[in-house]
Amino acid sequence: EPEVTQTPSHQVTQMGQEVILRCVPISNHLYFYWYRQILGQKVEFLVSFYNNEISEKSEIFDDQFSVERPDGSNFTLKIRSTKLEDSAMYFCASSDRVKRYEQYFGPGTRLTVT
Amino acid sequence: AQSVTQPDIHITVSEGASLELRCNYSYGATPYLFWYVQSPGQGLQLLLKYFSGDTLVQGIKGFEAEFKRSQSSFNLRKPSVHWSDAAEYFCAVGQGGKLIFGQGTELSVKP
Numbered sequence: 001e002p003e004v005t006q007t008p009s010h011q012v013t014q015m016g017q018e019v020i021l022r023c024v025p026i027s028n029h030l031y032f033y034w035y036r037q038i039l040g041q042k043v044e045f046l047v048s049f050y051n052n053e054i055s056e057k058s059e060i061f062d063d064q065f066s067v068e069r070p071d072g073s074n075f076t077l078k079i080r081s082t083k084l085e086d087s088a089m090y091f092c093a094s095s096d097r098v099k100r101y102e103q104y105f106g107p108g109t110r111l112t113v114t
Numbered sequence: 115a116q117s118v119t120q121p122d123i124h125i126t127v128s129e130g131a132s133l134e135l136r137c138n139y140s141y142g143a144t145p146y147l148f149w150y151v152q153s154p155g156q157g158l159q160l161l162l163k164y165f166s167g168d169t170l171v172q173g174i175k176g177f178e179a180e181f182k183r184s185q186s187s188f189n190l191r192k193p194s195v196h197w198s199d200a201a202e203y204f205c206a207v208g209q210g211g212k213l214i215f216g217q218g219t220e221l222s223v224k225p
Contacts, residue, residue, distance in 0.1 A: 033212065042215050043158070044215070101208035101213065105157040105159070
């Protein structure tokens with residue numbers, strides 16, 4: 001069964017450093033998403049991406065964040081200058097164009113900012 | 115704004131007992147509703163979904179959920195819990211192409 005994969009599973013970085021979280025969505029999906037979950041809190045939507053552009057973003061997704069589909073398979077989330085409060089589990093998800101709400105999630109990347 | 119509430123943060127049930135996890139939502143129109151499960155170290159797995167039609171929906175792993183518009187609820191049920199069901203369960207509502215999640219309910223299963 002096709003699945004969403006994410007790398008790395010755990011990333012530790014120092015405050016102020018840039019990080020790139022990587023995702024490989026399901027191959028025939030066209031919508032891509034990033035969500036995050038701060039420890040003990042809800043899973044929160046960050047951004048959705050379709051046709052090589054952002055289709056929606058939350059107020060969390062400020063100028064520190066960017067997303068990219070650098071090739072035909074990867075989807076990345078970049079945090080330019082990490083802050084302590086960026087420490088969270090980041091989930092990538094994908095869906096097809098028709099069933100947008102049927103989102104398939106990856107296992108997550110745990111980001112720890114020290 | 116749409117929101118999802120899962121009133122129970124943690125529930126413990128005995129193996130073989132029945133289970134009901136509560137979910138309430140606030141949404142003006144007919145919602146798209148989902149239950150996801152997250153096992154330790156795993157991603158979010160879709161258990162079941164409601165878009166329209168029959169208000170009782172069946173999902174994977176023997177789970178079902180019932181949409182009750184009058185109560186703005188979408189509770190998850192299972193008649194007999196297995197130890198492998200221990201996990202965190204998230205209710206979500208679809209809005210504008212994104213999912214809005216509840217806080218989650220952690221399920222523990224005792225032998």
